[in-house]
Amino acid sequence: MLNTAQMYAGLRQYITRYIEAQLPDEEFNLIEKAFQPKLVRKKQYLLQEGEICRFTGFVVKGAMRQYFVDAKGNEHILRFAIENWWVGDRESFSHQTPSKYNIDALEESELLLINLTDLNELRHKAPSFVLMMQKIDERSFIAAQKRIHASISYTAEERYLDLLNSNPEFLKRFSQNMIASYLGIKPETLSRVRKHHATNG
Amino acid sequence: MLNTAQMYAGLRQYITRYIEAQLPDEEFNLIEKAFQPKLVRKKQYLLQEGEICRFTGFVVKGAMRQYFVDAKGNEHILRFAIENWWVGDRESFSHQTPSKYNIDALEESELLLINLTDLNELRHKAPSFVLMMQKIDERSFIAAQKRIHASISYTAEERYLDLLNSNPEFLKRFSQNMIASYLGIKPETLSRVRKHHATNG
DNA sequence: CGTCTATTTGAATGTACTCAAAAGCGGTGG
DNA sequence: CCACCGCTTTTGAGTACATTCAAATAGACG
Numbered sequence: 001m002l003n004t005a006q007m008y009a010g011l012r013q014y015i016t017r018y019i020e021a022q023l024p025d026e027e028f029n030l031i032e033k034a035f036q037p038k039l040v041r042k043k044q045y046l047l048q049e050g051e052i053c054r055f056t057g058f059v060v061k062g063a064m065r066q067y068f069v070d071a072k073g074n075e076h077i078l079r080f081a082i083e084n085w086w087v088g089d090r091e092s093f094s095h096q097t098p099s100k101y102n103i104d105a106l107e108e109s110e111l112l113l114i115n116l117t118d119l120n121e122l123r124h125k126a127p128s129f130v131l132m133m134q135k136i137d138e139r140s141f142i143a144a145q146k147r148i149h150a151s152i153s154y155t156a157e158e159r160y161l162d163l164l165n166s167n168p169e170f171l172k173r174f175s176q177n178m179i180a181s182y183l184g185i186k187p188e189t190l191s192r193v194r195k196h197h198a199t200n201g
Numbered sequence: 202m203l204n205t206a207q208m209y210a211g212l213r214q215y216i217t218r219y220i221e222a223q224l225p226d227e228e229f230n231l232i233e234k235a236f237q238p239k240l241v242r243k244k245q246y247l248l249q250e251g252e253i254c255r256f257t258g259f260v261v262k263g264a265m266r267q268y269f270v271d272a273k274g275n276e277h278i279l280r281f282a283i284e285n286w287w288v289g290d291r292e293s294f295s296h297q298t299p300s301k302y303n304i305d306a307l308e309e310s311e312l313l314l315i316n317l318t319d320l321n322e323l324r325h326k327a328p329s330f331v332l333m334m335q336k337i338d339e340r341s342f343i344a345a346q347k348r349i350h351a352s353i354s355y356t357a358e359e360r361y362l363d364l365l366n367s368n369p370e371f372l373k374r375f376s377q378n379m380i381a382s383y384l385g386i387k388p389e390t391l392s393r394v395r396k397h398h399a400t401n402g
Numbered sequence: 403c404g405t406c407t408a409t410t411t412g413a414a415t416g417t418a419c420t421c422a423a424a425a426g427c428g429g430t431g432g
Numbered sequence: 433c434c435a436c437c438g439c440t441t442t443t444g445a446g447t448a449c450a451t452t453c454a455a456a457t458a459g460a461c462g
Contacts, residue, residue: 376439376440376441377440377441378439378440378441388440388441388442389441389442389443391441392440392441392442392443393442393443396442396443
């Protein structure tokens with residue numbers, strides 16, 4: 001359990017690293033004022049399907065997932081968010097429309113939240129923040145594109161190996177049910193894939 | 202075949218609509234200077250795998266595709282770009298690293314290209330352009346997320362119906378081979394899906 | 403310890419793929 | 433105008449990969 005000073009320090013460090021430049025105190029003070037700390041306990045929701053996403057969150061500590069439930073009742077995890085990742089439904093947040101997604105905590109998580117009004121204000125007052133957002137958007141888009149690349153051309157086993165390579169920490173941290181859901185396969189299939197991969201090459 | 206004035210007029214109209222505000226002449230003059238017209242004939246490449254993507258392009262007229270070739274030699278189309286869309290490999294362009302993708306013209310296409318240096322200059326000099334880019338990034342990310350959503354939870358038929366709904370113009374404009382590749386299925390499967398959908402509901 | 407959930411294993415099924423061949427379509431040249 | 437060529441689309445039969453359903457085993461947590 002972190003105190004608020006530690007949480008804001010985490011955000012500051014993140015921004016500084018991200019923009020690869022000094023972050024002036026006066027800018028960070030504005031940023032600090034705009035973000036509110038929030039504790040989300042395991043299995044609690046930050047967002048539920050049908051709600052409008054009012055916040056974008058920076059994960060200081062913990063692990064969240066964003067998922068949706070399809071017509072057959074199957075859960076599909078779209079993304080995980082762990083320390084130093086951002087969480088929220090971009091579409092719902094920007095357009096202020098109901099979300100198709102649920103976001104909940106896989107572990108007790110400590111977030112810093114900002115709402116759309118405050119974020120738009122920061123866009124005008126804190127150039128460092130704008131730069132950071134630009135870079136995040138770029139990175140998010142590239143990550144999304146890689147995911148599309150993987151999902152349209154890889155088999156279940158290849159997607160697993162790709163994840164093993166790109167985000168090995170996920171495999172240690174999350175249950176196989178969660179990993180399977182993220183990979184777009186069934187837990188039984190993931191189990192078989194792992195067995196096959198362990199015995200063979 | 203358009204003259205250059207018509208091409209720049211197309212870009213100006215696009216930006217104006219996108220930012221939902223007036224675009225000052227002095228800003229547009231800067232933008233105009235930064236973009237170079239380029240004609241790409243059918244089947245010609247704008248980018249080939251292994252090259253660094255030096256340009257981002259605005260499609261004034263025509264149709265382009267971005268695709269990659271997997272280990273088995275199968276082509277997978279990541280995205281199409283038609284009139285008023287942007288084309289380029291974002292990752293390669295931003296990081297100036299070799300691209301995994303090919304971009305070629307499905308029809309004779311007229312583009313306006315900008316390189317990274319000029320784009321970064323525009324970022325400083327043309328606020329309208331920055332705003333437009335912000336909105337494009339957001340939109341691209343949301344579109345990518347939808348594609349992930351579809352590819353991890355929909356069957357071949359559902360993906361086809363989703364495309365039929367979201368981009369019906371693609372189906373009129375591109376061959377079934379192209380559509381199949383975009384959907385991540387084989388042409389034979391698409392043919393069967395269409396037959397099934399035509400006879401049944 | 404007992405309960406609940408996660409993971410593994412097995413057998414049958416289904417969806418999409420591969421390979422092969424036929425049919426359709428568009429453009430070119432005789 | 434028709435014959436031919438190349439390319440796309442369709443159709444068929446067999447196959448592979450992943451799913452479903454069911455049951456057994458293993459782990460986690462109170």
